[in-house]
Every structure is written in C-alpha cells, then in structure tokens.
Amino acid sequence: MSRPSIHNINGRSVLSVEQYYLFHYELPPVNSFNYNNCNGFIVYRSILHKELRGIGTGEISGIASETWHIAKEDFRIFFNNYAQKINQAVKKKFSITFKHYEVKPNKRKNKTFIQQSKYPYVKQEEVTKIVYEKEVEDFKFVSF
Incomplete structure (x- = not known):
C-alpha cells in the first residue's frame, strides 16, 4: 500500500x-x-470526506486512520502545521465581541394602572372615608 503524500506544485500544496x-x-x-x-x-479526514463522495462517514474515518498511520512523519507534521494555521485564521475571523446593552425604561404604561391612579393616594383615602363615615356612624351591634 502506498503512502499518502504532500507535494508543492506551482507554490500550491x-x-x-x-x-x-x-x-x-x-x-x-x-x-x-x-x-x-x-x-x-x-x-x-475532512478533506478526504469532501473528495471521496459516495463513501459513508464511518468508512471515510477508517480510510483516514489507515492512511494517516502509514504516512511519513513529515506528512503528519505538515497537516498539524496546516491545522494550526487554520486555528489562527478562525480566531481572527470569529473573534468574540460583546455588545453593551443599555437598560431603557419602559415608556409604555398600562392603561388600567393609569385609570386607577388618577388621584393621589391620600385623596383616595379621604374620598373613601367620606363614603363610609355615615355607615360607620349608623352601625349598630345586634345580638340574638
């Protein structure tokens, strides 16, 4: 079985x-x-998977493993360096940024709350006192 190889042709690997x-x-x-x-x-393995279409993922993984183990050391070193370059490019491409959010007050008010809160609380209590004051005066205890 021949070993997989990497060559440089016209400046391309x-x-x-x-x-x-x-x-x-x-x-x-x-x-x-x-x-x-x-x-x-x-x-x-991903390159083999892309190029060897029609073969299942499990079989591709077996092929990649088999050929990876028979490959020369410089082949594995090349791909490890290639992977490091990919990792560096991905970090540049997908750098994490955080967006700062501001808490904005809710400008929309609940209509029912506005209708219930027409008068200040003290004024509401005075109105309620006037309504029920007469009933309190006329109240009688009844015993059986």
Missing part, C-alpha cells in the same frame, strides 16, 4: 492518496475552514 484515486488535490486556503481547535488528522 497538493495531496495525493493513490490507493483511493485521489491525485494532486489542491488544499483549500486556511481561511476557508470554520473549525475551532482542530488538529491535523481532523483536517486530513
């Missing part, structure tokens, strides 16, 4: 995995990925 008929696949730019904290193997 290309991937070849001959036993799966993947020849001179040009690696995408690092800013085209949306991974957060990925490693070299994840990047390699």
Whole structure:
C-alpha cells in the first residue's frame, strides 16, 4: 500500500492518496475552514470526506486512520502545521465581541394602572372615608 503524500506544485500544496484515486488535490486556503481547535488528522479526514463522495462517514474515518498511520512523519507534521494555521485564521475571523446593552425604561404604561391612579393616594383615602363615615356612624351591634 502506498503512502499518502504532500507535494508543492506551482507554490500550491497538493495531496495525493493513490490507493483511493485521489491525485494532486489542491488544499483549500486556511481561511476557508470554520473549525475551532482542530488538529491535523481532523483536517486530513475532512478533506478526504469532501473528495471521496459516495463513501459513508464511518468508512471515510477508517480510510483516514489507515492512511494517516502509514504516512511519513513529515506528512503528519505538515497537516498539524496546516491545522494550526487554520486555528489562527478562525480566531481572527470569529473573534468574540460583546455588545453593551443599555437598560431603557419602559415608556409604555398600562392603561388600567393609569385609570386607577388618577388621584393621589391620600385623596383616595379621604374620598373613601367620606363614603363610609355615615355607615360607620349608623352601625349598630345586634345580638340574638
């Protein structure tokens, strides 16, 4: 079984995995990925998954694992460095920003509250006192 390889052709890095008929696949730019904290193997597996269409995810993972383990050390180092560049590009692209919110008072008032609160509380008590004062004077205890 032949080993997967990375070559530099015309200033571009290309991937070849001959036993799966993947020849001179040009690696995408690092800013085209949306991974957060990925490693070299994840990047390699995602590229295989993208290019080897029609094969299930589990089978792709097996292929990636098998070819990753037979690859030369410089191949794995290349993908680990490539993953670090992707992580740096993603951090720049998706930097966390916080929006500062202001608490705004509620300008809309409840109509029922406005209607109930027409008079100040003291005035309400005086009006209530006048209404019930006569009833209090006329009140009699009745015993059986």
